[in-house]
Amino acid sequence: MIPFGTRLRRAMDTRGPLCVGIDPHASLLRDWGLNDDVAGLERFTRTTVDALADRVAVLKPQSAFFERFGSRGIAVLEKAVADARSAGALVLMDAKRGDIGSTMAAYASAFLDEGSPLFSDAVTLSPYLGFGSLRPALDAAAASGAGVFVLALTSNPEGAEVQRATAADGRSLAQLMLDRMAAENEGARPLGSVGAVVGATLGDTGADLAINGPLLAPGIGAQGATPADLPKVFGSVVGNVVPSVSRGVLRHGPDAAALREAAERFADEVRAAVSGSRDRDG
Numbered sequence: 001m002i003p004f005g006t007r008l009r010r011a012m013d014t015r016g017p018l019c020v021g022i023d024p025h026a027s028l029l030r031d032w033g034l035n036d037d038v039a040g041l042e043r044f045t046r047t048t049v050d051a052l053a054d055r056v057a058v059l060k061p062q063s064a065f066f067e068r069f070g071s072r073g074i075a076v077l078e079k080a081v082a083d084a085r086s087a088g089a090l091v092l093m094d095a096k097r098g099d100i101g102s103t104m105a106a107y108a109s110a111f112l113d114e115g116s117p118l119f120s121d122a123v124t125l126s127p128y129l130g131f132g133s134l135r136p137a138l139d140a141a142a143a144s145g146a147g148v149f150v151l152a153l154t155s156n157p158e159g160a161e162v163q164r165a166t167a168a169d170g171r172s173l174a175q176l177m178l179d180r181m182a183a184e185n186e187g188a189r190p191l192g193s194v195g196a197v198v199g200a201t202l203g204d205t206g207a208d209l210a211i212n213g214p215l216l217a218p219g220i221g222a223q224g225a226t227p228a229d230l231p232k233v234f235g236s237v238v239g240n241v242v243p244s245v246s247r248g249v250l251r252h253g254p255d256a257a258a259l260r261e262a263a264e265r266f267a268d269e270v271r272a273a274v275s276g277s278r279d280r281d282g
């Protein structure tokens with residue numbers, strides 16, 4: 001398969017860079033007039049995929065909201081992945097896996113092996129058991145043309161106590177991880193397949209985000225960030241940012257047209273923020 005970074009760049013160029021998260025919170029199911037059960041989950045997910053998969057670059061199902069219904073929830077997730085991919089969206093499985101290498105190999109075969117029912121275009125990973133522990137997933141992704149998004153600087157305020165701690169060589173832990181990602185992406189054109197997660201909520205991070213890979217920016221909408229914040233957070237690499245919104249779009253459902261309009265509004269705001277910063281930078 002064509003490498004994920006190439007497929008993502010193409011999708012960002014043709015569809016705009018927005019990622020919409022599929023996070024079926026119990027409160028959203030209620031607001032949509034659905035029960036907090038598998039039928040409600042199925043309806044919510046199908047409506048979201050049908051409304052958005054033919055237009056946004058990336059859909060990001062949050063695995064936890066499906067796992068909480070057990071095997072029947074996972075069946076809904078499997079179908080959502082297949083339907084979204086066949087409608088042309090890239091699917092980023094938000095599973096935030098991270099474990100010792102031998103267990104990482106099993107997570108890799110769950111999400112990054114083309115024969116798996118949960119095979120996705122990319123998966124989120126946590127590197128805080130050591131970046132090297134992710135090797136089996138990095139290798140599996142490279143072999144199948146998939147990608148990974150590795151947590152660097154997360155959108156939640158609690159993340160700083162770990163991520164901004166100082167490593168033995170004086171770098172922050174987050175910078176150490178970002179530098180490892182940059183090494184993985186070296187030489188890749190137009191974009192590497194190892195992405196970083198950096199919260200849009202963080203303001204100027206002081207970190208070097210030039211990893212030659214995509215930068216997933218969650219925190220827009222419900223967590224308070226806006227597309228206008230992106231240039232401040234990402235500076236010269238804002239063109240590699242995939243801004244991610246879940247509740248900020250989903251709260252407009254269940255009407256499909258309203259979901260599309262909400263996504264389109266965020267996409268327009270992102271375009272304005274990114275092109276405004278390009279104009280300013282000359």
Ligand SMILES: O=C(O)c1cc(=O)[nH]c(=O)n1[C@@H]1O[C@H](COP(=O)(O)O)[C@@H](O)[C@H]1O
Pocket residue numbers: 021023062094124153154155156197198199218219220221222223244245246247248
């Ligand atoms: O990896 C993520 O997507 C992620 C990383 C992060 O730093 N912060 C963060 O909020 N997320 C996820 O992004 C989504 C945010 O949802 P909203 O706040 O509703 O837009 C949730 O699924 C989170 O799990």
